[in-house]
Amino acid sequence: MYLQFRDDVEAALTSALESLDLPTDDLGVEDPPEGVEAVLASSAAFRLAGEVGAPPPKVAVDIAEAIDAEAYEYVESASAQGPYVNFVPSDAYYEGTVESAQDEEFGHLEPTGESIVVEHTSANPTGPVHVGRARNPIVGDAVARVLDFAGNDVERHYYVNDAGRQMAVFTWAYENFDESDLDSEPEREKDDYDLVRYYRKGNDFLENGDPEDVEEAETEIQAIMQGLEAGDEETYERVQTVVDTVLGGMRESLERLPAEFDEFVKETRFLRDSSVEDVVSRLKEFDEAVYEEDAWQLELDEFGIDKNLVFLRSDGTTLYATRDLAHHEWKFDNYDRAVTVLGEDHKLQARQMNATLELLGNDTDQLQQVLYSYVNLPEGKMSTRAGTGIDLDDLLDEAVERARNEVEDRLDDRSRDDEITEEDIERIAEQVGIGAVRYDIVSKQPTKAITFEWDRALDFEAQSAPYVQYVHARCCGILDEAGLESAPEEFDASLLQADAERELLEVVARFPAVIEEAADDLEPHVVATYTREIAETFNTFYRECPVLKDDVDDDVRDARLALVSASKHAVGNALHVLGVAAPHSM
Structure with a gap:
């Protein structure tokens, strides 16, 4: 939906600028300024101020007034704030996001033929x-x-x-x-x-x-x-x-x-x-x-x-x-x-x-x-083979061992006996350990030198692979508890009106655009940045919007389960793009 919304915004801006007899070669569509209640903004007023002979805030007002938001399915409103024209998406945008993100291939762009x-x-x-x-x-x-x-x-x-x-x-x-x-x-x-x-x-x-x-x-x-x-x-x-x-x-x-x-x-x-x-x-x-x-x-x-x-x-x-x-x-x-x-x-x-x-x-x-x-590289075991260097196998073996220790430390006796088997621990250690190494390296801009630190890479509470992987596992766990693999067969996405729900939908919707940006610039680290954002936003939703509690209305419950399913596909596919496992349970 984000890409369709962006198309609508560009079409609305083009039409408005043409009606004002202004050039449309640079629409200036970008993320809105910090703290602005919008999903996209245009900075075209900066470029056009000299041509119009008016300050950018005045130009922004003229552009906003020339936009007919009702002509576009995914645009709710356009308004000027300072030198920017800010665009708020319609209900159709949010509802369409829930629907489109149910596809297991969510995030894949149309074939380019290249x-x-x-x-x-x-x-x-x-x-x-x-x-x-x-x-x-x-x-x-x-x-x-x-x-x-x-x-x-x-x-x-x-x-x-x-x-x-x-x-x-x-x-x-x-x-x-x-x-x-x-x-x-x-x-x-x-x-x-x-x-x-x-x-x-x-x-x-x-x-x-x-x-x-x-x-x-x-x-x-x-x-x-x-x-x-x-x-x-x-x-x-x-x-x-x-x-x-x-x-x-x-x-x-x-x-x-x-x-x-x-x-x-x-x-x-x-x-x-x-x-x-x-x-x-x-x-x-x-x-x-x-x-x-x-x-x-x-x-x-x-x-x-x-x-x-x-x-x-x-x-x-x-x-x-x-x-x-x-x-x-x-x-x-x-x-x-x-x-x-x-x-x-x-x-x-x-x-x-x-x-x-x-x-x-x-x-x-x-x-x-x-x-x-x-x-x-880290100190310790990794530097013990003097004269022969440090091999990739050494790093991955230590990653799995450290992840296994971390998983075992987080398990109490009861959960070990009733829920988590030794086979589960081994699987999770492999997924989390190797995922942590890969994520920590790919999440940084390639041209910047980095120091690999075990504590940071394997921190379940910080912005690391385990932190994001746990969100995917939590989505799977919620759906499992509801007896589902994905969204309910029927749900009413219009019920998702809470701020935490809308904010999560906005992040989910952006995933295809993140892929587009990463591919255009050959910078996969922007996908890693996205995974941290969706993980944080999902955790806020999880705290503020109960899904399976007894006092939740059935229709609201189904809509939220659909949102959980959409989030699972977004975060799971984003991890896949990074080459990091998306565990079903942790």
Whole structure:
């Protein structure tokens, strides 16, 4: 209803401005000022004051008087207050909100017909997923979910670096060392933890081994890199043995978040189909291409970038950036838009990529990059493995354990015996623990650095995942107690007149617009902000408007149950967009 209300407001403003012979190119529709009893407002009077030759408050009065509210289904009234024209929605708006939010798909926008590929995570397959990169799959998956909810045809891709020196070193080490040569046992019984020991052993050998042996190893490593560049099938298969095994373990960790992918696109794909060779040939033809310091480079001064892009080594091997150029051109050929989620340390590479793609004749408006800052991690258990870093599995295991302790602390003996089983505790701990990590990270603006704090993330009383999840569980509990899964078959939404009911309806109604905003700006954290708002508003409604008490009129009870059902769909779908579980009970 909010989107329909906004359409009515825009139509009313356009008609009024036309009747006043004023331009309609900027209607200034926005949220009303603090404390104003309205759902939308227009600040157009600010823009038009100079043209009219009157102060903004006078212009606002003229606009408000020219609006015929009765001509619009969802507009109750329009009035001037200071320089703003404020719009109050009609009863049809509130009643329509209750009806529309009964759909389990509430919040999904109409199909756009646009195909979008979202690339995120793309960590090198050299070992377990490191928690320092956890913001990438969390933000990336949420961006993909938002775009999907907004009606786009979305694919989620993981770009696999299987052609660089790191993978050549890894392959060589795996083929040349035995279990007996390794210095430690795997930290977990997972393939990525098993094989990463070979990678570490190989790097240690190259750094500290006998010079003659290291020289021989470097020759073999170079041969692997050259074989990949040449498209040699045997070399490719050798490398993929390592890549696919490690990637399998990494996928298990990512699925816990959850972060799932439609396709794992490998760099070698673009070497094997000659796309990279084509890119290199075209780059060499540019006036900006120079051969310096034993490498082909691209000067990008005209784009305000003072660091050259190196695209070909003297030995004929390409770099990650070169192969990624071919990758992006493939995206442009197959999708309407490409979104890439990158750490802030890749800001320069992103600028170089955009500039080079433009030189190559591509429409870089197709490409959007979401940059994020890193997360400062908690102290304690998380930093005990000196020298090996902190893995995502460690963080998620501790999250579940802490959530389990919190749940058990909140249970008294009777509720444990009569209502909550050990299986329930385990389920809730998993949903709340992992949800808390994900929510705490995705709820912050990506470009801002954050410090992850356990007490804040798992606080059932504060603005956290458990706080919002509990509201969803409370909605389910109320409906369960009434013997319902959703709203009653018949209800009269016009009975929802109390301030707390209307305020909750206003928040519920805005959910589709929140999805629209998050998708337009690629900012899923605005959905998290919305979940906190709806949770707070629902709790006020729950305190002030009894639903199942004996003294509540039956018709009012059914209307409020319908509002509870609408709230359940709004908060549940908002949590889903964030990739956070919406528990039925807690």
